[in-house]
Amino acid sequence: MENIDAKGSTASYILQAITSVMAGYLFVVNPYIPITLSTLLCMLTVLIAYRFEEIESVEKKPTSVKETIKDMKEGFQFMIHSHRLKALLLFTSLFVGVLMMISTYEKSLLQDLSVKPQYFGIIFAILTLEQGVSVQFQNKIHNRFRNKTLAFLSIPIFVSFIIIGITVALNLNRMVTIIAVIAMFAVQHFFRSPYWTLENKYITNFTDDYIRVKILSANKTLKAIFRIIITFLAGLLLNYNTTSEAYLIIGVVGLIGIGLVLKYMQKKVGLEPEKYEKSDIDYRKD
Numbered sequence: 113m114e115n116i117d118a119k120g121s122t123a124s125y126i127l128q129a130i131t132s133v134m135a136g137y138l139f140v141v142n143p144y145i146p147i148t149l150s151t152l153l154c155m156l157t158v159l160i161a162y163r164f165e166e167i168e169s170v171e172k173k174p175t176s177v178k179e180t181i182k183d184m185k186e187g188f189q190f191m192i193h194s195h196r197l198k199a200l201l202l203f204t205s206l207f208v209g210v211l212m213m214i215s216t217y218e219k220s221l222l223q224d225l226s227v228k229p230q231y232f233g234i235i236f237a238i239l240t241l242e243q244g245v246s247v248q249f250q251n252k253i254h255n256r257f258r259n260k261t262l263a264f265l266s267i268p269i270f271v272s273f274i275i276i277g278i279t280v281a282l283n284l285n286r287m288v289t290i291i292a293v294i295a296m297f298a299v300q301h302f303f304r305s306p307y308w309t310l311e312n313k314y315i316t317n318f319t320d321d322y323i324r325v326k327i328l329s330a331n332k333t334l335k336a337i338f339r340i341i342i343t344f345l346a347g348l349l350l351n352y353n354t355t356s357e358a359y360l361i362i363g364v365v366g367l368i369g370i371g372l373v374l375k376y377m378q379k380k381v382g383l384e385p386e387k388y389e390k391s392d393i394d395y396r397k398d
Contacts, residue, residue, distance in 0.1 A: 128240045136233020180329070187330030190323060196392040197327070199380040201334055203373050204311055207266055208335045209342030210366055211304050217346070218297055221276070221355040225290055239297055243305035250306035259382020261310060263374050265303045270367040272296040277360025318385070318393035
């Protein structure tokens with residue numbers, strides 16, 4: 113399943129890279145062209161999704177809102193009793209919130225550095241292609257670092273935030289600063305890409321068909337809440353600080369925060385199956 117996800121992600125990243133280059137140059141011609149084309153493509157994807165057909169031979173009764181809420185409630189109940197899942201969800205909620213604000217900060221910082229719009233597309237195309245390559249290493253990263261994988265993927269991202277903040281504050285040569293900033297963007301994109309595939313792998317470990325959907329539903333709900341909170345705070349920072357200062361603040365605070373979360377996870381995640389308590393990996397309906 114992970115290999116299928118990786119291949120699908122790679123194809124998606126390649127298409128994103130192509131459209132990023134196109135969008136950058138079209139924006140220079142007319143800012144409304146990329147927006148119009150994006151809207152048309154969104155409409156096309158809706159139409160394609162509408163044409164999807166159910167492949168299951170046995171018809172299933174449509175899930176009601178009440179049943180969805182019930183499933184989510186069961187997922188939360190399982191999480192409350194599983195130290196492993198609580199630790200994982202604490203990490204994913206914090207880290208995903210930060211990953212989601214990266215794209216906004218990147219564009220804001222490039223604008224502060226007076227990078228021309230047409231170069232935006234080229235820069236993000238290269239970064240997107242890099243993600244398409246790095247996602248292929250997700251299995252190797254997991255096999256190499258095992259229970260330290262999440263630390264390996266998250267810590268460099270927060271360190272890169274700090275480096276960006278310091279580099280811009282030093283007022284170095286403009287070209288040197290831009291190259292250093294883009295290099296740190298590359299670090300962020302390299303590590304964030306394998307994370308998305310591995311996150312689902314870790315969250316759904318030890319689950320069966322009955323509980324898997326419930327846990328994923330509860331997980332996505334929590335991530336959405338934390339994403340809103342972190343995005344709001346990140347935007348608030350930009351009201352009172354420059355983008356580089358905001359990078360530095362989030363880098364320092366985030367590094368401390370993620371360090372504490374990783375410490376909390378140490379004896380709860382990444383253990384051998386026999387070392388977990390039954391309540392951590394065994395779902396019971398009763």
